[in-house]
Amino acid sequence: MSSLPSFPTLSYDLLDVFTLDPCKPFTGNPLAVVYGTEGLAQDQLQKIALEFNLSETTFPSLPSEEEKAKGIDYNVRIFTVEEELPFAGHPTLGTCFSLLSRSLIPPPPSPTTKIIQSCPSGLISLLVSSSPSLVHLSSPHKYISPAQLALPSSFLSIFSLPETTRTGIIRVSSCGLPFLFVQVEDEQALAEAKANGEGVRRMIEELKVKEKESVQGVLMFYVERIEGGEEGTVNVRVHDRMLYTQPGEDPATGSANIALGPVLLQTPSLNLPPDFTGTLNYTVAQGLEMGCPSQLFGRVVSEKGEVKECWIGGGVVKVGEGWIRVPEA
Incomplete structure (x- = not known):
């Protein structure tokens, strides 16, 4: 039985997004969602994304009281292996799913109740099914x-x-x-x-x-x-x-x-x-x-x-x- 590591660690979920069937593993686009990164520098987040070497890796955080008052359910930062993005689709869906599966945000009371994500490009609305294996996002057309x-x-x-x-x-x-x-x-x-x-x-x-x-x-x-x-x-x-x-x-x-x-x-x-x-x-x-x-x-x-x-x-x-x-x- 292995002992716990003696150095600081972060937990993560590995997900497949836009799957077939509609939730067949090992189809769709992989995503890593990493937790506990509040306070880490930009360079540290970039190193983590490079280590996973996926198209994107996300770093969610819970909102402040002021942000909650604005209707924000969570914040997220999205990184490729090279840079931070203001917005991306499959990282948004996967992050919302991961937060719900960890009970870090409450499940919506109905399929028409929106979950609000805050990211550098602005606020993104999401809808989830009752499972919630199906997730949809809406973003304003620019x-x-x-x-x-x-x-x-x-x-x-x-x-x-x-x-x-x-x-x-x-x-x-x-x-x-x-x-x-x-x-x-x-x-x-x-x-x-x-x-x-x-x-x-x-x-x-x-x-x-x-x-x-x-x-x-x-x-x-x-x-x-x-x-x-x-x-x-x-x-x-x-x-x-x-x-x-x-x-x-x-x-x-x-x-x-x-x-x-x-x-x-x-x-x-x-x-x-x-x-x-x-x-x-x-x-x-x-x-x-x-x-x-x-x-x-x-x-x-x-x-x-x-x-x-x-x-x-x-x-x-x-x-x-x-x-x-x-x-x-």
């Missing part, structure tokens, strides 16, 4: 704008796509983090795309984005409309891939897929009127090409063509827990 890209042939070569590949709508959209969205009208071509990291970097640098924010990556997507549904509701199926300037891709990107909703409202192939009033629901398959299948559920509410609400959600499951040593300051 903007959508046309993307001024180089010639289509140059774009296709960056992603090793055949010259015959047809692209549709191209936009930059943000619900907290800006991404470049490119519609590919051939699903097989999407599956076979391979990003040239240097080419992606040059393309992103050429983009002119509102608020001078740096585009995080390229979300290439295929979409098709599903016939039927209630009046005022449109349902679509999406297959997408998140490609970055560095090699590799992301198995499930909540912050990009929530900003996809407003792009879909403007996608000509879906045949929505410019003054569409109603709800567009979209089910996303991501991570297939990298062997990490994920499923995300998106919803965008529009009133006379104006975006009113953006939601993204999915399954969350705990796959591990443990402790990690506190890095030296």
Whole structure:
């Protein structure tokens, strides 16, 4: 039987977010949620994130009395292996799930009662199911704008796509983090795309984005409309891939897929009127090409063509827990 460590440690949960089924372990996007980090320096948090070497690691803390009075249920800081992010999707869902599973925040009395997260980008609303294995978040849509890209042939070569590949709508959209969205009208071509990291970097640098924010990556997507549904509701199926300037891709990107909703409202192939009033629901398959299948559920509410609400959600499951040593300051 091993003895307790003689050095300071922090506890953590290891989760999978945006899972299949909807809470099948070892699918979706992994996340580490680390507790007890209040008072640690930025450099110490960055070292912990680098040690886990996941796409993101989060560090939650409970609110002060003043923050509670503002309706805040918890605070969180989100780190990649390189930097702190103002917001990210799957870390938000996973952190909320972990706090609930540890009974650090009270469960909502009803499925329509919102949990409020505070992070550097602002306040994020979350809804959880009664389990709570399904978690959804809402983040205000900041903007959508046309993307001024180089010639289509140059774009296709960056992603090793055949010259015959047809692209549709191209936009930059943000619900907290800006991404470049490119519609590919051939699903097989999407599956076979391979990003040239240097080419992606040059393309992103050429983009002119509102608020001078740096585009995080390229979300290439295929979409098709599903016939039927209630009046005022449109349902679509999406297959997408998140490609970055560095090699590799992301198995499930909540912050990009929530900003996809407003792009879909403007996608000509879906045949929505410019003054569409109603709800567009979209089910996303991501991570297939990298062997990490994920499923995300998106919803965008529009009133006379104006975006009113953006939601993204999915399954969350705990796959591990443990402790990690506190890095030296």
